[in-house]
Amino acid sequence: MKLKLTLIALLSCAILFSQNFLEVQLPTPDKLNPFFVGPLFKSTIHYGATPANYNGKVIVFNHGYIDLNQSQFLFDNSFYQKTYNEGYQAVFVATTRGGGIWVNGELLAESIDIVTNKYNVADVYIIAHSNGGKAAEAAMIQYGKKDKIQQVFALGTPYWGTYLADISQMPWLNWAWRLTGLNEGARTSTTYYCRDVVRPYLDNNENNEPEKFVVLGASGYFNGSNLLARAAFTVTGGILLPIQGANDGVAPYRSTLRPGATYVFKKNDYRAFFDHIDVSFGQFSWPYVKSYIQNRSQKSNPSFENINPENYITTSNYYIIHSENEYDEIIFDKNSRFAVAEIIHENPKATFQGINKEQTDQLKINTQGNHRSVISLTSNNIKLQSNSRFAAFVKQNNGITMSLENQIRNKYPLLKVDISSTQKNNSLLTNIETRGVIIRTSNIDGTQVQSDPEVITFDKINDSFYFDTKNLEEGVYSLFLNSESTGNFKRSIISGFVVGDINKALTFNTEVNKPLDKNEKSIKLSPNSVKNYALLSLQGYSISDKISLAVYDITGKKMKSFEVKVTQNSEYNISEKLEQLSSGIYLLQVNHEKTIKFVKE
Missing domain, CATH: 2.60.40.10 (Immunoglobulins)
Incomplete structure (x- = not known):
């Protein structure tokens, strides 16, 4: 199956307006132009055609951040055709890609009111892909639509977050997240946000009805039907595998396990060896969804991992080095004779060489697919050089774990x-x-x-x-x-x-913005990318004698510290103090109060 690249011809359709949504009427599936381009930047409700054998049941589809609303009725996705043939009224709701669980949950709740009113039904079924499954629980619990939702089918929803989102919150590593096309909505998809905010808040809410959730968690990041998607998910799935285990390239299987829900697949279930794109397609997921709609009494799969947030522990047998830092080296643990560097790189065809003080090391490189390589090293004190930005997870199997x-x-x-x-x-x-x-x-x-x-x-x-x-x-x-x-x-x-x-914090009370303080304190380093010149400026600070400065690398290791005498104009040329630093990313701490990130060229 090919994921079609679209996006030229327009299909004539009726567009209506609601408070936050455009409303678009689709033709029957057989007359839907495969190059249809609906609204791309506005929250939209696409109404499917009502089948002649309409059974009185409405299914609302909600997308995840990886796709647009159109992906659930176009691109060879059979959901629309299959639900139409079976007599279901299909409705495709586009919320936002970057708004997060609470914004999208509120929009989805509004759309449920619109849809139930339009079709004069008491409730709807929801089929939600990826983070759409979190929007569904927010709509049900936080925004009071539990009585209007019959069941939620969550396709690859990371209810406990994904490590890919954790990476995205590191400013010097967020390029790695963008490789997947998943750069939106990351803030509320981190493992720690879901663990510390979403799960305790929603799971303990009086409106929570976990029995309404049916989870389809996939495990085949390496086995998608689309070659382009498989290449991307081989990278991201490989990153997740040692940290979060079996996954579909975006959602780790154990992260899809919403407490109290019904779980269709076991971990590494042969029926679910497909990736994060395929799980959103009807030809993969509809047979299972249909069986649960028709037989609500089906039992949950008893073999699943449970996650207890009270003892959630993250472990590591690696350290991370970054391509922009010349001070980063691969240094063996004491008594280690070799190391393995698992590398993600921005350039899909990146090349590497290892440099130490004595020679250029011949690296043994095993390319795992676009954007990912594994390098075995037998020489110590190696600096990796590449034609691409990269992050290397350096592992040494000597039994030391943090x-x-x-x-x-x-x-x-x-x-x-x-x-x-x-x-x-x-x-x-x-x-x-x-x-x-x-x-x-x-x-x-x-x-x-x-x-x-x-x-x-x-x-x-x-x-x-x-x-x-x-x-x-x-x-x-x-x-x-x-x-x-x-x-x-x-x-x-x-x-x-x-x-x-x-x-x-989640009462969502809107506060009036405070007026700006004209005497607001500020500390700036100009330019932020330092080569031969660096000027530090302080405004609004009352400092009597000297200013204490400290420079750290991005791991927080102190590289140097020094003082400068206070001047009348509060500007300080610190070029000489920084000139001996190797190229890389640093943190400048000023008087133990404020820390500025800068790049040394």
């Missing part, structure tokens, strides 16, 4: 890090520094915020390392966590956490 546990305590979680070893001799686990870089990316309701990175350190208590979030502003934070024992090992984790009262 784990991150989010210990939820009211509004302020406690982050706990443990370093463990399977080796009897734990002599490598000494003089460990655990640090992180955090960025506040959104409010708890998912609205984006602009904030600067901040370097944090973890305090060692007994044999564990802790960071208390009680002094942080309310919001959602991304975290790049790193532990290091110089000369012994390094480990990294990309994750995040949420600070604040989710029940209060």
